[in-house]
Amino acid sequence: MATSGKIIEVKDLKKYYNRGAIKALDGVTVDINKGDVAVVIGPSGSGKSTFLRSLNLLEDPTAGSILFEGVDITKKKYTKAEDSTGRTVTVKVDVDQHRQKMGMVFQHFNLFPHMTILDNMTLAPVKVKGMSKKEAEEKALALLDRVGLKDRAGAYPIQLSGGQKQRVAIVRALAMEPDVMLFDEPTSALDPEMVGEVLDVMKGLAKEGMTMVVVTHEMGFAREVGNRVLFMDGGKLLEEGSPTDIFEHPKHPRLQDFLSKVL
Amino acid sequence: MIKIENFPRILPFLQMFKEGIGVTVLLSLCTVLIGFALALVLAVMRMSNFRPFLMLAHAFPKVFGFFERDKEGLKLDSGFLYHMGRFNPFSFLATAYVEIIRSTPVLVQIWIIYYGVFNAIKLPAFKLFGFIAFNRFLPGAVTLGINSAAYLCEIIRSGMQSVDGGQTEAARSLGLKQLQNLRYIIMPQALKNILPAIANEFVTIIKESAIVWTIGVADIMAAVNAVKGATYIIMEPLIVAAGIYFCLCFPTSKLIAYAERRMRRGDVR
Ligand SMILES: Nc1ncnc2c1ncn2[C@@H]1O[C@H](COP(=O)(O)OP(=O)(O)OP(=O)(O)O)[C@@H](O)[C@H]1O
Ligand SMILES: [Mg+2]
Numbered sequence: 001m002a003t004s005g006k007i008i009e010v011k012d013l014k015k016y017y018n019r020g021a022i023k024a025l026d027g028v029t030v031d032i033n034k035g036d037v038a039v040v041i042g043p044s045g046s047g048k049s050t051f052l053r054s055l056n057l058l059e060d061p062t063a064g065s066i067l068f069e070g071v072d073i074t075k076k077k078y079t080k081a082e083d084s085t086g087r088t089v090t091v092k093v094d095v096d097q098h099r100q101k102m103g104m105v106f107q108h109f110n111l112f113p114h115m116t117i118l119d120n121m122t123l124a125p126v127k128v129k130g131m132s133k134k135e136a137e138e139k140a141l142a143l144l145d146r147v148g149l150k151d152r153a154g155a156y157p158i159q160l161s162g163g164q165k166q167r168v169a170i171v172r173a174l175a176m177e178p179d180v181m182l183f184d185e186p187t188s189a190l191d192p193e194m195v196g197e198v199l200d201v202m203k204g205l206a207k208e209g210m211t212m213v214v215v216t217h218e219m220g221f222a223r224e225v226g227n228r229v230l231f232m233d234g235g236k237l238l239e240e241g242s243p244t245d246i247f248e249h250p251k252h253p254r255l256q257d258f259l260s261k262v263l
Numbered sequence: 264m265i266k267i268e269n270f271p272r273i274l275p276f277l278q279m280f281k282e283g284i285g286v287t288v289l290l291s292l293c294t295v296l297i298g299f300a301l302a303l304v305l306a307v308m309r310m311s312n313f314r315p316f317l318m319l320a321h322a323f324p325k326v327f328g329f330f331e332r333d334k335e336g337l338k339l340d341s342g343f344l345y346h347m348g349r350f351n352p353f354s355f356l357a358t359a360y361v362e363i364i365r366s367t368p369v370l371v372q373i374w375i376i377y378y379g380v381f382n383a384i385k386l387p388a389f390k391l392f393g394f395i396a397f398n399r400f401l402p403g404a405v406t407l408g409i410n411s412a413a414y415l416c417e418i419i420r421s422g423m424q425s426v427d428g429g430q431t432e433a434a435r436s437l438g439l440k441q442l443q444n445l446r447y448i449i450m451p452q453a454l455k456n457i458l459p460a461i462a463n464e465f466v467t468i469i470k471e472s473a474i475v476w477t478i479g480v481a482d483i484m485a486a487v488n489a490v491k492g493a494t495y496i497i498m499e500p501l502i503v504a505a506g507i508y509f510c511l512c513f514p515t516s517k518l519i520a521y522a523e524r525r526m527r528r529g530d531v532r
Contacts, residue, residue, distance in 0.1 A: 019341055058432055062338040076321035100438035110433035114451045123447060124437035169433075176437060 006067075007180060007211055008032040008055060013064035015050050015235075024050040025061070026235035032180070032213060037206045039222040039243075040215045042232035043258055048215045051232065052184050055213065056102040057095055069179070073098050100128060103173030107185040109165040111157040111172070117144070118153040121172045129176070136175070143171040147201050163194030167201055174205075181205065183214040199225075219262060223247055231255045269499045276490050276500075282394045283483035284507060289395065290404055290482065291469045297408025298468070299461075302415035308357035309420055310449075312441050317348045357416070364413035369474055373406040377478040396481065403475035411468050418464065422457035423449050455526065462519035466512045473508075483507055 008031065015025040024047045032038055040048045053059040055066060057073060065072045071091055072079040081091045112120050121140035125131040131139075144150045147167040149160075157165055166186055173181060183202065187195040199221055206212060206225050216222065222229050222243060229246040231239045231254075239252045247263075250256045273280075319327040330348035332338055339345035364372070377399075386398035426449050434444040476484035483504050490500040 014337070016337065017340065020337070056436055058436065060338065062340070063336055076317075096435075096438050096440055099436055102436070104433075104436035106429060106433065108429055110427075110429040112430065112433070112448055114455075124439060127443055127447065128438040173437070 005033040005035075006031045007034050007036075007069060008213075009065075009067040010055075011065045011067075013051070013054060013066065014062045015047075015054060015059055016062040023235045025054065025064075027064070028232075028235075028237045030230065030237055030240065032211065034211055035209050036228055037212045037214065037226050038228045038230055039226035040213065040230045040232060041217070041219070041222060041246075041258075046232045047235040048232055049184050050235075052104075052182050052213060052215050055180075055182055056099050056104055058104075068098050068101070071098070096128075100124075100176050101179045103170075103176060103178035103181045105166070105169050105173055105181065105183045105186045107188050109157070109162075109169045109189075111165055111169055113157050116154050116156055117149070117160070117168050120157070120168065121175045124172075125175050140171075140175055143174055144168070146204075147171055161194060162190045163197045166190065166194075166198045170198070170201055170205075180211045180213065183212065183216070185215055185217065187216065187218060217262070219247070231258070233258070265498045265502065269496045270503075272494050272496060273490055273500055273503060276486055276493075279481070279486035279489055280483065280503065280507070282481060283486040284511075285392070286395055286400070286480060286482040287469065287472055287511065289391075290400065290407065290472050290475060290480070291465070293404040294407040294411060294468050294472065295465055297404060298411035298415050298464075301408060301412035302419055305357040305360060305412060305416040306419040306423065307442075307445060308353040309416070310423060310441075310445060311351060311353050313353050314349055314351050316350055320348060361413045361416050364410055365417075369406070369410050369471060370477065372410055373403065373474055373478060376406045376409070377402045394481070396479070399475075399478055399480045403472075403478060403480045407468060407472060407475070410471075411464060414464055414467075415461065418457050418460045419453065422453035422460075425456055426452045458519070458523050458526070462516060462523070465519070466516050469511050469515065470508060 010028055010030050010032075013025050013028040014023070016023055026047075028047075028051060040051065042048050050059055054061050055068075057066075061074055065074050067073075070081045071093060072081070073093060073095060075093050076095075077093060078090050079093055080088050083089050111117075112123070115123065118137060118140055121143065122131075122133065122136035125136040125139070126133055141150055141153060144153055147170070149164060149167060149171075152160060152164065152168075157168070160168065170181075170186075186202070187198050190198065195218070199218065202212070202214070202221070203225050214221070214226070224243075226243050228240060229243050230237055231246060231250075231252070233254045239246065239250065239255050246255070247259065250259055316327070316330045320329070320331040324331075330344055339348065381398075381402040386401060388396070388398045391397050391400060423445070430448050430452065431444055434448045435441075439447070472482065473484045476482055476488065479485075487497075487500040487504045491497045
């Protein structure tokens with residue numbers, strides 16, 4: 001693949017609604033490197049979800065480009081990319097294929113209610129990757145074991161608590177062996193006593209070196225686990241830096257204002 | 264007007280009524296099968312994501328890019344060209360089908376199909392199970408199937424749309440394609456939601472099947488007509504027919520309501 005450590009390169013990304021009357025994203029440029037835990041913070045309506053959802057094209061950007069592992073996934077058919085020797089080649093863009101490499105975890109879990117936990121986890125590996133049912137189940141059980149839910153494999157989502165559901169949602173995405181994990185406020189819909197168990201799973205992932213982009217209001221998590229913090233407001237990326245930079249020495253007045261309200 | 268002593272005069276026609284019940288039941292079953300299969304196809308067509316003008320724009324951005332982007336290179340989100348770009352011929356055809364069928368009388372449809380289409384296609388004139396005239400039964404079943412497919416399509420589509428959008432997002436984010444999403448995630452959840460409406464449609468089909476009598480299918484109404492022709496009594500055989508239809512429809516809807524309640528119960532785990 002193309003350049004060294006960059007796994008996602010976002011260039012001047014825009015997402016407009018109503019002919020530009022609403023600018024959910026107004027020119028965001030940022031690189032995500034391998035192993036990054038990038039935490040996106042900002043006030044409500046600042047475009048955090050839109051940004052995250054654009055990364056795997058759940059939102060169709062109005063303009064700009066997103067290079068995922070060197071391939072511009074906003075191009076619907078063909079795009080230019082560099083091969084391993086540095087030559088420019090034309091490659092076919094397959095959104096579904098790129099989505100497999102980006103796991104996504106949602107605020108409301110979005111588990112499939114008509115399937116058992118095990119079936120939730122094996123569906124995509126079997127149907128998308130063509131893995132054998134047996135292999136997929138073995139892997140799923142190993143993943144469930146990791147988050148302490150192996151004994152619930154046969155249960156249905158409705159039988160689980162919110163925290164358990166979210167842990168399943170995380171390992172369901174992991175079952176596809178993604179290169180990046182995207183989290184959109186994974187703990188916002190949880191009762192306070194369940195937030196910790198989900199954050200612990202995410203911390204574990206970060207420790208293992210998983211590349212993560214996390215939208216969250218958990219400033220503690222941002223400080224402790226993030227190696228980069230991105231502050232968004234009004235569809236723009238106003239400031240970014242290490243947790244120390246952002247929380248101890250915020251420069252932009254909007255960030256100072258935001259932090260004074262949430263901390 | 265209705266005389267009790269007239270009812271025994273219907274007795275000689277008992278066999279016709281029995282065969283008529285057989286025809287009506289079989290016809291309704293065939294109709295549901297044809298209708299449901301067709302409706303599934305139509306619903307998937309309407310939910311499909313086939314957009315040839317956008318595909319052109321993606322394949323030849325220099326020539327056809329205007330279907331997707333404005334002069335500054337921003338993606339369109341409204342206007343004529345935007346809607347052209349999103350034009351889906353499959354969806355258009357399916358929608359046209361549904362609207363035409365729902366806006367014309369079933370009597371007109373059945374006559375057009377019987378006298379028009381099946382005039383050109385000659386069907387073998389054998390008897391199914393010894394009493395069902397195949398060359399009349401099939402056009403009847405096909406027309407009723409075509410008709411109910413339009414209603415069932417709307418039911419299925421609204422059922423699919425009632426499934427939470429987060430389900431599709433989760434499925435797509437896992438890499439499932441749109442058809443896989445419909446098949447494994449949306450359909451199974453939608454079917455549960457729409458079972459009552461489908462059951463309703465099934466009962467409607469049983470009742471509306473009475474119209475096939477007009478193309479000479481020997482159903483329950485044909486028996487009524489035979490009595491009328493031979494004895495000049497009409498109210499009494501009609502009462503009998505109404506009773507038969509009631510006995511077919513009422514238990515059917517109760518049975519389905521019961522099955523539905525049981526499925527619901529299974530839901531609350
Ligand atoms: N489908 C849409 N149509 C019109 N406007 C939209 C649409 N989706 C999002 N927006 C607008 O885009 C802006 C950014 O929304 P977004 O959901 O990305 O914010 P957010 O930072 O995630 O907020 P929150 O913290 O509340 O989740 C908001 O002003 C929102 O109203
Ligand atoms: Mg949001």
